Amino acid sequence: MEYERTWRVEESSLESSVWADIVNPFTLQLEQRVRNQYQLLDTFEGGIWKQGDMLLYNSISGHRGYELWKRADFLSGLPLTMAQEGRKKARFWWEFATQEGNPFQEQIKSACKLRALLEVHSFNLEKIRYAVKNEDLKSVAWLELITLRNRATDDVPESSRQFVRILPLRGYDHELKKLQKKIQQMGLPPCSDQWLEKYLVESGIEPSAYHAKPSIPIEADDPVRDMVLHYIRTLLDIARVNEAGIIEDIDIEFLHDYRVSLRKIRSILSLVRNIFSSEQTRWLKREFAAIAKRTNHLRDLDVYLLEQENYREMVPAALSDGVDELFTSLVAARKRELSRVRRWLRSTEYRNAIEKLQLSLAGEGEVLGVGDKAEQAVITVARREFSKKFHKVGKLGSRIDASTPDEEVHDLRIECKKLRYLLEFFGGLFSRKMQRGAVSTLKKLQDNLGRFNDLSVQQESLEAQLKAPDQKQPPLLAAVGGLIGALNHEQRMERARVTETFRQFYSAQTRELYAAMVSEGESEKTTVQSERSESRVKGDYNPGDSKEKRVKK
């Protein structure tokens, strides 16, 4: 029989006659008492939690510092890594004061990315360890009494949780079983090894509750209007959850997610037509566009500041003073722009506008009117729109060669983006494999086009710097000039790759994949077919192509 290892208890000490009876013929000897004051830290998305780890800041003197734990090992083994407290409180993964060779930063890097660390929860943890001794006074196991106390609700008695767990000692299996059996017989409620998770859930803490991408169940036969309403409502909720983070300027991803959600709403409004009255659709589009526009400049500045290191590397050392100056002015501009966005988000104007939108979207009835396509089945609309959009992307892309004007490349980028949103919106209708296939092939093209676009946006706004009427110092002007040149060079390189990336995207394999998606008899069979065609297409490739690609890389 398997015995439990952890139980819920009510007492704050094991030095009682009850426990003396439980462990008899063994005796308990107090060995160690440890107190920790922990802060659970994570990003807004709970990135560290999602990777199965847990970042704790211990503020008890003597143990002060950061501990990164594999959650399953918490209090059983040792932390994965530790970092000392630096002079300044670390908010981003790169700000932790670690010595060379300490993998701490690396271990949280991919979980945090650009996200700041926030305090998710504060709790005290007290651990009292008792050795279970036999008649020789040799330890045969340990019992640990663990008390967790929610610091946010310190005065509420129910805010504390107590657990007893038994720790085995090698070679004393017999004694361990005997103890487990006796504790079990006491009728104590057993507790899984995830007692810390359990405690957090009971305290209402869920570090990974936020998801930037909505996951909405999708049914092929549902009327499309309901589906779109549900989708937009969810996206708007996501956008609004990010408002506080933008106002507090916690990290730049709050604004990013806020804007992406709004952009998806606007896309879906233009992609799926005639589901509301045309007047109401126009109103929705206008309102969302106006709201999104308010944050354009702040996002541009965020992207710039992200590029700081790249910019420095792009220009010769002689121009670096000018780059410094440029970034000083950008930082100042961001500060100004942030307070403008803050004021806007806090304004009654914004609040009224967004609440009115939410109200109309929540209306079950006719608030937004019913267009003539409102009742169409989701799958019908999905097939139609995929077909249209894929053909449009195909048409635009096939026209592009070395002499095509940049505007047409931008048009292609926008259509690709719409196709991507369609995939996100309707993707759930198709098999996982099809979804993934469609997204991954499109993503490569989008990355190429996206970089091309970013580089052109960056040049434009640097050019605007040159034209601005304010007095600028020669070093700054020189740096701006140097940067424009370098960016232009990079942009041309990106541009040169477009024809080839498009060709890779618009392969026979992709065309078959979309054909399968838009055809009536979509099934597993079609997936298999497209797999077979993949090998055939590969066989058709001119070996010279791949070589060329490698050289470019």
Added chain:
Amino acid sequence: MKVIACYSIKGGVGKTATAINLAYASALDGLRTLVCDLDPQGASSFYFRVQPSKNLKADSFFTRRDRLVRNIKGTDYPGLDILPANMAYRDFDQMLASMKKSRRRLSQILQSLSDEYDLVVLDCPPNISILSENIFHASDQVVVPIVPTTLSQRTFEQLVQFYKQSRLNKKELRPFFSMVEQRKRLHKEVRGEMRARYKRFLNSEVPYSVDVENMGVTREPVLATMPRSNAAVAFSQLWQELKILRQGKSDGN
């Protein structure tokens, strides 16, 4: 995994005290450490309050890894385990004599534990036998406690002779002075003489100490109960010295 033997032909020289304190220091340093009590008298086992191994016969010790592993017990200290002794160990020599490759048996069985432990400390019985030869083959360092008396000097010379005859690597012999009494003139003379004669004497000297004698009562390493006592400090230094040697050796490889 490295193996350190605490060995002496003579009994009562502080061999077991050395073994368990070195093992304790090793575990404290974070090495996964196993004490292997090869002495049927079971003094190490007694110090760690562990009962003798029940079902481990002499023959299965060398042939049945699973049985051996099943008899390993955790001590009260993290990272420190012990394979307790057993009266059946008296039959080791007879057992080994009947086996093929009878001088490498211990080495083989210990190496099978290398994924579990970083260091094995052998507490050896005081005699010279086939088991001792196995111990010499299995160990990276053979630590020999020597009470600075004329008789000890003689037995150490016997050990050196044995090493020569058996073509063992003399460099692995690491004698040190144990139970040293600074006030005794004889102790001083013998120490001087022997240090002049044998280059590889360890610098650390463990003094004669009531605290070490009391280990029989406390049943804990003196390093755990009285870490600031003279004897504990000496054991700790001895460990540091051996640690440096071990690192030097593994770096050389």
